[in-house]
Amino acid sequence: METFKKLKQYYWPYKRYFFLSLFSLFFVVLTTVAYPIVMQITVDDIIREENYGLVPVLSLVFIGIMIVKSISTFFHQYMGDYFGISTVFNLRDSLYKKLQSLSFHYYDNAKTGDLMSRLTADVELFRFFLSFGFSELVRITLLVLGSLSVMFYYSVPLALVTMASMPFLIVVVRKFDQRVHPAFRKIRKSFGRLNTRVQENVSGMNTVKSLSREDFEIDRFADKGDNYRQHYLNTATIWSKYFPLMEFIGNICVVSLLGFGGYLVMTGAIDVGVIVAYFTLIWYLVGPLMNFGFVINNFSQSKAAGERLLEILESEDEIKNASEPVNPQGVKGHVTFNDVTLTYVENDDQALKNISFDAPPGKTIGLIGATGSGKTSITQLITRFYEPEQGELLLDGRPIEDYSLKEMRKHIGFVLQEPFLFSTSIKDNIAYGNPEASMDDIIDAAKRAQAHDFIMAMPDGYDTLLGERGMGLSGGQKQRISIARAILINPKVLVLDDATSAVDMETEFKIQKALKEVMKGRTTFIIAHRISSLKHSDEILVLEDGAIVERGLHEQLLNNGGPYQRIYDIQYQDKEAILGENKQHA
Ligand SMILES: Nc1ncnc2c1ncn2[C@@H]1O[C@H](COP(=O)(O)OP(=O)(O)OP(=O)(O)O)[C@@H](O)[C@H]1O
Ligand SMILES: [Mg+2]
Known part of the structure; x- marks a missing residue:
C-alpha cells in the first residue's frame, strides 16, 4: 500500500471519476444480486404456485433490472478507464520531467532500455490496476457481501454449510499472493534487461557489424530472452496450479449445497427456489474469490511497476539548486578553480587532482594532454554536470553553487566532444x-x-x-x-571540447579564424590534441593523469623541456616527415 500512497499525488486529482465509477458499480452489484432472487421468485411463486399471470410483470421487472445494469456498467467502465488513463498521463509527464532533472551521475549508471520499459510497460501496468484492479476489488467485496446477505436471509444453516470450505479458498489465495509477487518483480526486471539489449544493439549496430559480432549478439539476446521466458514460465506454473485447485474447492461447496440443501427441502425447511438461487449465489462467492487471485496478481504487478516508477521519481537530484539561487546578471565570464579535486566513482582514482587556474573574462585557456588526462572533466565542472569532491569553483568571483543552475548554464556554450x-x-x-x-x-x-x-x-x-x-x-x-x-x-563562456577534431586542417583553419572573432569578449576553453588549435591561448594547461603538469604561453612551453615540447616535437616531426616525403616525390 505504501507504493500507492506515495504515488497518490498522481491519481488523486482525478478522484471524481473514480468515485463516479464506484457509484455506478454499486448499481451493477445490486442488479447482479437481484438476478438469483428473481429466479427464486420464478420457481417458488410462479411455477410451483402455478401463478402464470405474474409472468409478464416479472419479465418487465427483469428487463428493467437489466437496463439499469447495462447503463451502470457503462458508466462504471468508462469512468474507471478515464481515471486510469488520466493518471497515467500525469504520471508519465512527471517521470519525463524527472528524467530531465537527473544528474549526469545518474545517467552514467542508467540503462536506456530499462528506462524505456519503465516509462511504457510499467506505467501501463500501474494504470491497469487503477482502471480495473481496484474497482474489481470493490466489486468483489460488494458482491460477496450482497450474496452473503441474501444467502443468510434465505437460510442461515444452509449458508453456513455451503460456506464451510471458504476458509480453504482464502488460504489458497493468500499463498498465491505470497508467491506471485516476487515472481512478477523478476519478470519486470528481466523485461527491462531484454529491452536494454535491443536498444544497445540497435544504436551500436555499426560496431556490431564491423566487428562481425552478429552471432555473439544473437546468442546474448537469446540468453536474455530465455531468462525472461524462464521467469514467465515460473509464474505460469504458479498460475496453472492455482486455478484448478480453486475450482475444485468451489465444487465442494456445490456438493455441500446439494446434499444439505436437498435434505432441507425434504424436511420442508426451505423451498426449492432457494436452492436454485443458491446455485447462482455460490458462484458469486467462489467466482470473486478466484478472481481475487487475479486481482491480487494484478495488484502485485502494479505494485512492482509502481515501485520501479518510484525508483525514478524518488532518485535524488544530486546537483541541487541553491535554496535561494542567484540569477546571474551581466555575467562577465570570469572562471576560477581553486584546488579542485574530482572523483567520479567512490573509492576510485581521482579524475582531477588539485586543479587551480584563473580564467579572466575574455581570455582563452587551452587544455592539452593525453586521452583520459581530465580535460573534459574540467569543463564539465564549470557547468556543474558533476560536483567536485573538494575545492572551490567561482564564476565572477562567486561560488557556482549560488547560481540558479538553469540560468547559469544559459551563459555557458558547450561544443561537446x-x-x-x-x-x-x-x-x-x-x-x-x-x-x-x-x-x-x-x-x-x-x-x-x-x-x-x-x-x-x-x-x-x-x-x-x-x-x-x-x-x-x-x-x-x-x-x-x-x-x-x-x-x-x-554565451559568456565557450567550451570547445575537441570541437575541430573531425574536420580537415583547412576547414579547421577557417573555423578558427571565424572563432577568433566569436571568442572576442568571451572566456573560451579550447580542448585539442593539435597544438595548432590552441597555441594562441592566453594560458595553456598541460594535463597528465588529472593534474596540471605544465602551464604558460605557447612560446614559453615550447622550450620548457616538458611534455608540451614533446607533443610539439612529435607533431612537428610529422610535418617535417611529410614535407620531406613531398620533396622526394617532387
Ligand atoms: N562519467 C564518468 N564516470 C567515471 N569515470 C569517468 C567519467 N568520465 C570520465 N571518467 C574518467 O575520468 C578520467 C578523465 O576523463 P576525461 O574525459 O576528462 O579525459 P579527457 O582528457 O577529456 O580525454 P579525451 O582526450 O580522450 O577526451 C578518465 O580516466 C576517465 O576514465
Ligand atoms: Mg575528453
Missing part, C-alpha cells in the same frame, strides 16, 4: 539552445561555424531533416553544426 543532433531539421538543431533566434541569426551562426556552405548544398538546405543521432551527416559536419549551435546562444 561527441556532438548530439536530434532527428529534426538542421535549422532546429542549430536553434536548439535558442529557439527564438531568427533565421538570419541562424544563418549567421552557421556561417561562422563554416557550416553554411555544406548546408546550402543539401537538398532542403536548412530544412533538411536529419536521421536519428544526426545520421546523414559526416563527423566534421556534425561538429560544425554543434559549433553553430553554441555560437547562437551567445
Whole structure:
C-alpha cells in the first residue's frame, strides 16, 4: 500500500471519476444480486404456485433490472478507464520531467532500455490496476457481501454449510499472493534487461557489424530472452496450479449445497427456489474469490511497476539548486578553480587532482594532454554536470553553487566532444539552445561555424531533416553544426571540447579564424590534441593523469623541456616527415 500512497499525488486529482465509477458499480452489484432472487421468485411463486399471470410483470421487472445494469456498467467502465488513463498521463509527464532533472551521475549508471520499459510497460501496468484492479476489488467485496446477505436471509444453516470450505479458498489465495509477487518483480526486471539489449544493439549496430559480432549478439539476446521466458514460465506454473485447485474447492461447496440443501427441502425447511438461487449465489462467492487471485496478481504487478516508477521519481537530484539561487546578471565570464579535486566513482582514482587556474573574462585557456588526462572533466565542472569532491569553483568571483543552475548554464556554450543532433531539421538543431533566434541569426551562426556552405548544398538546405543521432551527416559536419549551435546562444563562456577534431586542417583553419572573432569578449576553453588549435591561448594547461603538469604561453612551453615540447616535437616531426616525403616525390 505504501507504493500507492506515495504515488497518490498522481491519481488523486482525478478522484471524481473514480468515485463516479464506484457509484455506478454499486448499481451493477445490486442488479447482479437481484438476478438469483428473481429466479427464486420464478420457481417458488410462479411455477410451483402455478401463478402464470405474474409472468409478464416479472419479465418487465427483469428487463428493467437489466437496463439499469447495462447503463451502470457503462458508466462504471468508462469512468474507471478515464481515471486510469488520466493518471497515467500525469504520471508519465512527471517521470519525463524527472528524467530531465537527473544528474549526469545518474545517467552514467542508467540503462536506456530499462528506462524505456519503465516509462511504457510499467506505467501501463500501474494504470491497469487503477482502471480495473481496484474497482474489481470493490466489486468483489460488494458482491460477496450482497450474496452473503441474501444467502443468510434465505437460510442461515444452509449458508453456513455451503460456506464451510471458504476458509480453504482464502488460504489458497493468500499463498498465491505470497508467491506471485516476487515472481512478477523478476519478470519486470528481466523485461527491462531484454529491452536494454535491443536498444544497445540497435544504436551500436555499426560496431556490431564491423566487428562481425552478429552471432555473439544473437546468442546474448537469446540468453536474455530465455531468462525472461524462464521467469514467465515460473509464474505460469504458479498460475496453472492455482486455478484448478480453486475450482475444485468451489465444487465442494456445490456438493455441500446439494446434499444439505436437498435434505432441507425434504424436511420442508426451505423451498426449492432457494436452492436454485443458491446455485447462482455460490458462484458469486467462489467466482470473486478466484478472481481475487487475479486481482491480487494484478495488484502485485502494479505494485512492482509502481515501485520501479518510484525508483525514478524518488532518485535524488544530486546537483541541487541553491535554496535561494542567484540569477546571474551581466555575467562577465570570469572562471576560477581553486584546488579542485574530482572523483567520479567512490573509492576510485581521482579524475582531477588539485586543479587551480584563473580564467579572466575574455581570455582563452587551452587544455592539452593525453586521452583520459581530465580535460573534459574540467569543463564539465564549470557547468556543474558533476560536483567536485573538494575545492572551490567561482564564476565572477562567486561560488557556482549560488547560481540558479538553469540560468547559469544559459551563459555557458558547450561544443561537446561527441556532438548530439536530434532527428529534426538542421535549422532546429542549430536553434536548439535558442529557439527564438531568427533565421538570419541562424544563418549567421552557421556561417561562422563554416557550416553554411555544406548546408546550402543539401537538398532542403536548412530544412533538411536529419536521421536519428544526426545520421546523414559526416563527423566534421556534425561538429560544425554543434559549433553553430553554441555560437547562437551567445554565451559568456565557450567550451570547445575537441570541437575541430573531425574536420580537415583547412576547414579547421577557417573555423578558427571565424572563432577568433566569436571568442572576442568571451572566456573560451579550447580542448585539442593539435597544438595548432590552441597555441594562441592566453594560458595553456598541460594535463597528465588529472593534474596540471605544465602551464604558460605557447612560446614559453615550447622550450620548457616538458611534455608540451614533446607533443610539439612529435607533431612537428610529422610535418617535417611529410614535407620531406613531398620533396622526394617532387
Ligand atoms: N562519467 C564518468 N564516470 C567515471 N569515470 C569517468 C567519467 N568520465 C570520465 N571518467 C574518467 O575520468 C578520467 C578523465 O576523463 P576525461 O574525459 O576528462 O579525459 P579527457 O582528457 O577529456 O580525454 P579525451 O582526450 O580522450 O577526451 C578518465 O580516466 C576517465 O576514465
Ligand atoms: Mg575528453
